Amino acid sequence: MRDARLGELFEKHRGRLLRMIDLRMDPALKARIGASDVLQDAYVEIAGRVGDYLENPRMPFFVWIRFITAQRLLKLRRHHVGAQKRDARRDVRDAPTGPQATAVALVDHLMASGVTPSLAVAADEFRVQLMEALDEMNPLDREVLVLRHFEELTNVEAAEALGIETNTASQRYVRALKRLGQALKQAGAAPGSFAG
Secondary structure (H helix, E strand, C coil): CCHHHHHHHHHHCHHHHHHHHHHHCCHHHHCCCCHHHHHHHHHHHHHHHHHHHHHCCCCCHHHHHHHHHHHHHHHHHHHHHCCCCCCHHHHHHHCCCCCCCCHHHHHHHHHHCCCCHHHHHHHHHHHHHHHHHHHHCCHHHHHHHHHHHHCCCCHHHHHHHHCCCHHHHHHHHHHHHHHHHHHHHHCCCCCCCCCC
C-alpha cells in the first residue's frame, strides 16, 4: 500500500477514530495531550505495520487501525498517567478494544445531544440516573453499546473488535439498548432521545 493511499484511507476514518479516542481517553491524559496527538502516534505505528497487515489481513482495515489506535492510547496512558492499580474489572475493560469508555464520557455524549438550558436543573438528576444505569450494565454489554452507538461500528465490526460471534454482539447490543432505554424512561427523557 503506497503512503498516499494509506493516508487517504486513514483520513477517511479520522472522525471515527477521534470519537473513539475522546470516549476512552483518561481525563488525566487529556490534560497532557490531545486526541490528535494520539492519532498522529497511531498513524506512525500503522504506517510501520501496514505491510504485515497486507500480508495477512485477518480483520477489516478499519477494525485493524482502530485496534492499533486503541493500543496506542493504552500505551500513552501508561506512559503519561503511570501504572494504575490493577483489578479484574480494569483487565476486562481494557481488553480487547482498548481503555473503557467511562460512564462520564457516555453521559456527556448523551447529554450534549439534547439538553437545553431550561433543563439544566433536572440535568443533574438525569445525569446521575444515566451514570447508575451505565455502571450497572454488564461491561461487555456496555462495550458493545459504545462500539455500536457511540463509535458507530457495524455489528460485524463490533463483533470483530471484541472477538465474539456476530449474533452475540447483536444480542448484547439489543440488551444494552433496552437497559439504557429503561433508564432514560425512568429519568423522564423525551421519547426518541436515544435511538439505536
